[in-house]
Structures are given as C-alpha cells and as structure tokens.
Amino acid sequence: MDFPDVTLPAKPLFQPGDVVIGKYRIDVALGAGRYGEVYRVFNTAMGHMSALKVINVENPALHKAGIEAQAHALCQHDHVVKILTADVLNGAVLIEMELIDGRSLEDRLFAEFVPVLESLSFIKDILFALEHAHARGIIHRDVKPGNIMLCAGRAKLSDFGVALHPETGLSPSGHSHFYRPHASPEAYNDNSFSASSDVFSTGLTLLRAVNNQADWKGALGGADWRALVGNGRLAEQMGVAPYVPRALKTIINKAVHRDPGQRYDSAVKFREALQRLRPARSWLRESDDHWSCLFKGKTEIVRFIPATNAVDYLVSGRRQSFGSKRFDTELQARAHMAKLIGESTLLKPTARRPRPAA
Template structure:
C-alpha cells in the first residue's frame, strides 16, 4: 500500500552515528516508526520520527515523560530522545509482538485476550494518571503485545491538565470522549472512555470495519461529538453480556456515569470470570481447549439448520438445536459463544432477538 511507504528514513542508512536503520515498522498520524540497531549499545530499538515545529521543546518534554513514566511493566520504555534534521527521534523499546491493531488485522483475537490486553493498559493508565498525565491516544495501534502482557505506547500527545503543559493540541479524535471532542476537556475520564472503545473494537474484532467507519468523516465526527459512537457500533453476537455492561459504563456519554478511574475499570474487568477462550476457526466453527478437553461449537447447514456443541466426544444437548432459518441458528450460535465465554450463565433454548451486531452495522 502506498501509504505505508516510508519517507523519512531508509533501510541501511545511519543516523546520528549510532542508529542503523533496519526496516520500516509503520506510520501513525504523528510520525513514522522504524526498527533500528543502536550500534554503540548493541541493541535493537523502535525509533519514532516526529516532525514538529519546535524539536528542542518536544525533546525536553519526551525526556520528562520518560523519567516520569518508564519503569512500569505495562509502559513501553522510552530510552532516549534526540533532535535530527528538524525532527525528534524517540528511541523506544522494541516489542516484537507488534500491536493489538496489527493482530486484529492479521487474525481473530479471542475475547479473553482482548480483556487481558486492556487490563494491562489500565494498569499503565493508572500509573500515568497518578502522575497527573492524560494519554489522549489510547487505541489498538498503541497497545504493544509483549510476552508478559500488553504495554501502552506513544505518549507523544499527552497533556498535564494540572499545569496546562502539552506538546500538541492534536489527539486521536475517533476515540475522543464527547467532552474532549466538543470542549477540549481532558481528564482521566477521557482516557477511560478511549480504553473502553478500544476494548469494544478488540472484542468485536474490528479491523476493516473500523476503516470503513472512518471513511465517512462527517458521520463519525458527529457520532463522536454526540457520544453515541460506541452505541452506533454495537456488539458482535459472541461478546458476553457481562463484558457489554462493563464497556457500556466505560463509554458512558456523561463522565459522571463512567468508572471513576482506570482502577475501577480494571477491577470491573477482573470481576468477570473467564471460562472459555473461543477461537474462530471459520464463520461456521469455533473451538477451545477447556482443562485439556477440546470443545467445539459449529453451525450445521441444511433444510433445518442447526447448532452443535461438543465437549470432547460428548454432544451437549442443551446447547444444541435445530431452527427454521439460518438467521435463527446463527443467532443461537452467537448466544452460545457469548454465554459460555464467561462463567455464570447458560443459554436457554428460547431465542431472543439480539442487538444489531457490528457486522450488520458496517455491511
């Protein structure tokens, strides 16, 4: 894709007599990121290149952020900041797992994985908020997937509301809370909103659907300003009811109705009881490993389509059924997945009409 071609650094070149550029990693709204080798230190890092009007000031702020934030298990380490050719070069820890945004584009992300990633991010936000810092850029692309949990990255748009210090007036508008979008009011509550919307996107496994939403800037900007974007997106059938309630509270239009902070949001997620880590093998079949026993649930086509749930070799009859239409069968399939992902509920045979899934919204 043309928009992924790097323009600032090229593989093989050496910058500041210490960074040898290996390859382009990606581009966001505020800069490019490259894999580099810090030759004197004999280590690989992610190098972010940000073009700004005042590089010296930007560098000073980045270094202050690094001093304040780094050292936390769920924050990507900032190693140094330099000024080069009108840009700020920010050397960061390289996380080989890539971002949650990358994984959503590459493969299905189980709901339980999405919950775990956002819990890690909420630890990072708790750490930042305790220091008076609001991130303003919480999204899947800034959640890096490390072996021991996710790490929040890219503090380039943070502000310190207590002092009014900020590097830029820019922020990630698609995830903005209504008070941030309309009045420029940023607080920990606006980061809670963004984290909730991030979890909604991850639980729904939205990748191409999100890009289609952003392709209509008038519609999404209006939905953001009105605080209705999360409701407009809705939920995929497989998202558990308990998780929906948590996300709805995190993404409430009124800040007073949200969780009071990252800690309360994380604690609400921790009260959910994981039971099955469902993997989507295809549109018709899902599978999980539960205590060493393989379980599957699948759609069975036919004149009277059905749903079959198996635990090992045993057919679980109260989660199986035949239906008059494919729509009813697939609705039941989604409900079985939703009500078996978390402990505490079992589906009943009566099929109720669900809320519109994300797949229908962006059809």
C-alpha cells in the same frame, strides 16, 4: 482540520543503512502513521537494537522536554514501552524506545481472530499502565489498538508522544495532537482531557478488540464518524458483537458513556470491574460456522449446520443436548450459537451469602 499533525513523505525519510545523528543505523522501516514514522535501528553508541520514532511537531524543543519528563515518570512500569532517549533533528523529534519482539493489537486484529478473553487480559494490562500514568498526572490521549504492543501474552502501552504532562506546562490549547476517532466527546468538542477521557478511549479500544474490528470505519454504514465522535455515539453505532458476554457489554457501555459523570472515573475502577469477571472459555472463531475452545482439558465445539439450520454443541466429540437444537431459520440458529458462546465465555457470578443479622 481533523488531524493537524504531520505531513508524511511519499517514501520513508530514511533508508536501510542510513545513520541518523551519528548513532542510529537504520535497519528497516516498521511503519508510518499520521504522527510519524517508526524504524528498527541499531544504536551504535549503546550496542543494542531499538525502535526509533520520528515525529514532526511545532515546537521540537518543548516536545522533547515533554518526552523526557514522561520517560522519567513511566520507565519503571512493566506495561509501558520504555522511552530511552529523545533528540531533535531538523524540526523533528526522534524518540528512541525499547524494541518489542511482537506486534501490535491492531496488527493482530488484522491478521486473525482474537478471543474475547485475550482482549480482556490485554486491556487489563493497559489499564494498569494508565493507572501508573494518571497517578503522575500524565494523560495519554492516544489509546488505540495500534499503540498496544503484544509480547509473550502480555500487553504494553506505547507512544506517549502526544500525552499531556504537568511538569512541562503543556496544555490542551497548546498541544492539539490527539487521536480523534477514539476521543471522548468532551475531548473532541472542548479539548477537555482527564483520566476519564483516557478511560473512554480504552473502552472504545476494548470494544474494537472484542468485536475484532480492525477496520472500524466499515462498521459505521457510511455514517460520518466525526459527528458520531462529537456526540459520543461512535460506540453505539459500532454495536457490540452478539457473542460478547452480557456482563462485559455492560462494562464497555459504562466505559464509553458519553456523559463523563456516568463513566468509570478512573482506570482503577475500570480495571476492577473487568477483574470481577470470571473467565472460563477462550472461544476461537475458526469460521462463521465453527467455534472451538479447550476447557478443563476437553475440546468443546459449537457449529452451525446450514443444511438443517441446526446448532451442535460438542464436548470431546459428543453431542450435548442442552445446547444442540434445530431452528426454522438460519437467523434463529445463528442467534442461538452466539448466545451459547456469550453465556459460556464467563463463569456466572458467585452468589453472595447474606450477612447474618446483627
């Protein structure tokens, strides 16, 4: 079975107004997934709003202990959604978390185009969170757009509900829930989890973000995602969008390499590689034929003109000859447009000065 976790009811477990374990008054259901349901609740004992996740697990007491250990280790980090308390109710674990006044990266990808530079910023935040977790022996195992919460231009990593923690004695063989579509091949095939497997999942998340792939299965062309995950070729099948800068493609390919020995061996190394990139233009795709950005106080536009198979590059309304061209075919024109976007998203690396001879 590919997702041996929870069986969700046809309707939410709780309704608005319900009071759970005497202190959580249900306000509204926020969402549901394979691992549980999430509600916005009012904690009547503490007098604040929070998010409450309800998850059915095989051993609720052990799972509660794991959540409490993680909360103690992680609660001080700015890029981790804070876990407040954990309780057990009728074979389920209730996890109270801080309520983020925003939406997930997955929600954003479904709703609108997310510029490449914004995705880069979000993933760097998440890598900071993973550095903090990995330094404490915690492996997340569930990095995906739906578990990245966005608020005020920053990102926080959420849902450590299936993470491994050394203090609890939990092991891959005794705790089998994890998000399989984003799993590294060694995690999917052998239940072998490490900081490197979280790096892989984060790399795949970055790929989906820069590609703006909310519905990633649609990019597989009917291929069996299980086989692709098992042999480490899911990212290859998805491909990288043509407007993504070449330097970023190189970093993503290394992060999702099927061989752990060829992958970034830590979240630190992955983040440092992203930080060496030099952001420039945050291009917004307004339509397939029209891209725009604000750079150094000037509006820049790249547009495709179907009638003539032409591409125009405009700066403050003035056509720039270096990027504006006509082509014989639409395919050539669109390839040129993507190249313009990709090459201008980042500044070129600065040349290193040669060291003086000893």
